[in-house]
Amino acid sequence: MTTPARSRRSPCPVACALDLLGDRWTLLVLRDLFRGGERYRDFAGSPEGIPTNILAERLARLVAGGVIESSAAADGSRHRAYRLTTKGRALGPVLAALRDWGLAWEKGTRVMPGLSAGRE
Amino acid sequence: MTTPARSRRSPCPVACALDLLGDRWTLLVLRDLFRGGERYRDFAGSPEGIPTNILAERLARLVAGGVIESSAAADGSRHRAYRLTTKGRALGPVLAALRDWGLAWEKGTRVMPGLSAGRE
DNA sequence: AAGGATACTTGCGGATTGCAAGTAATAAAG
DNA sequence: CTTTATTACTTGCAATCCGCAAGTATCCTT
Numbered sequence: 432m433t434t435p436a437r438s439r440r441s442p443c444p445v446a447c448a449l450d451l452l453g454d455r456w457t458l459l460v461l462r463d464l465f466r467g468g469e470r471y472r473d474f475a476g477s478p479e480g481i482p483t484n485i486l487a488e489r490l491a492r493l494v495a496g497g498v499i500e501s502s503a504a505a506d507g508s509r510h511r512a513y514r515l516t517t518k519g520r521a522l523g524p525v526l527a528a529l530r531d532w533g534l535a536w537e538k539g540t541r542v543m544p545g546l547s548a549g550r551e
Numbered sequence: 552m553t554t555p556a557r558s559r560r561s562p563c564p565v566a567c568a569l570d571l572l573g574d575r576w577t578l579l580v581l582r583d584l585f586r587g588g589e590r591y592r593d594f595a596g597s598p599e600g601i602p603t604n605i606l607a608e609r610l611a612r613l614v615a616g617g618v619i620e621s622s623a624a625a626d627g628s629r630h631r632a633y634r635l636t637t638k639g640r641a642l643g644p645v646l647a648a649l650r651d652w653g654l655a656w657e658k659g660t661r662v663m664p665g666l667s668a669g670r671e
Numbered sequence: 672a673a674g675g676a677t678a679c680t681t682g683c684g685g686a687t688t689g690c691a692a693g694t695a696a697t698a699a700a701g
Numbered sequence: 702c703t704t705t706a707t708t709a710c711t712t713g714c715a716a717t718c719c720g721c722a723a724g725t726a727t728c729c730t731t
Contacts, residue, residue, distance in 0.1 A: 441598040444653025444660035445582045445646060452649075453575040455688095462565050471709050479560040482689050487710055497656075510697095510708065518656045524648040526565060529572075532645055533564025536617075536638045540564035575719095591678055602720050607679055630677065630728085674731085681724070688717070699706075 451496045452522075456481050457489050461519070462526055464499065466543070469512045478543075498522065571616045572642075576601050577609050581639070582646055584619065586663070589632045598663075618642070 440446050452458055459481065463474050474486055481489075490513060493499045498519040501511040515522075533540045560566050572578055579601065583594050594606055601609075610633060613619045618639040621631045635642075653660045 439659075440600075441663075442660050443579075443582070443598070443663050444650045444657060446579055446599050446653075447657040447660045448649045448653040449575055449578055453573070453578065455569055455573040458569055458573065459563075459566055462563070472707095475709090477561075478563070479566050480689095482691095483710065484690095484712080485688070521652055521656060525645065525652055528644040528648045529568045530564045532641055533566075533568040536641060537564060537567040539559075540562050540567045543561075543563050592676095595678090600720095602722095603679065604681080604721095605719070672731100674729100676729075677727080679724105679726085682722090684719105684721095686717105686719070688715100690715095691713090693712070694710085695708100696710105697706105697708080699704100701702100701704080 448525075451492070451498070452525075454489075456485055457493065458526065458529065460486070460489055460493065461498070461515075461522055462530075464513065464515050464519070465523065465526055469514060470510055471513075493519070568645075571612070571618070572645075574609075576605055577613065578646065578649065580606070580609055580613065581618070581635075581642055584633065584635050584639070585643065585646055589634060590630060591633075613639070 439450060452461075456479075459477065459479055460474050463477055468474060468477075471486070471490075474490075475481060475483055490499070490501070494501060494513075497516055499513050500516055501513050503511060530542065534542070559570060572581075576599075579597065579599055580594050583597055588594060588597075591606070591610075594610075595601060595603055610619070610621070614621055614633075617636055619633050620636055621633050623631065650662065654662070
């Protein structure tokens, strides 16, 4: 569980955002959260098939980055519920822009059922 | 020259966009293009310091993906100029959203000189 | 023609990825 | 109460990818 306080490559806001979000999986987990997913299995069950070790690491990184927070389930069972923080919800426009671009320029893409317009 | 032909993980437009853009460097190269950068030197000289082998591969991938195109420089010299295609320019809102999020939520970030508002 | 700049390519050690399998803690079934 | 299933991860490991340094090819000035 290395939390090495990953160093910032530059003061550029885009570079800084990519230090946290810049990989093939992180924004997909965020997409699932915007779709309404809350639990580990919601993310692991997405059609892209994220490896579980990657998922666990990305969830921890997003928590460390203040984008999501995890809390115990209300029924006292073991599973955790992951929810977007205000900072995480502020990523809505990023995901909406990516989705719109993909829909417009990548043939054969379509929004998955359950993914709403991405604006809260 | 590795022929990309990278397979699509799902028909989700976000996943599809990340198949092309989902890493720590690609969107930084795009940022430089939106700033007005055109040449290899412009990208390699950015403060994040992209390794040159990564840069060459990303440029080739972006050309293959139809996001940029390379042509002979306007001034008649031999080096190549990389420019955004229409598809590439359509990524403006993605970069603008990332920049705005970084500025709002990551302390100490600031837009770099030369980077305009991101809208044409 | 020599020296420098530009645009890459190559090599290599180490980090990261993805797949499979394992594990611990409930939960459900018998 | 014991067995079996489910959930949420962790671990091991081969393959891939990354970043750094160095090298190469081409043009560009002098």
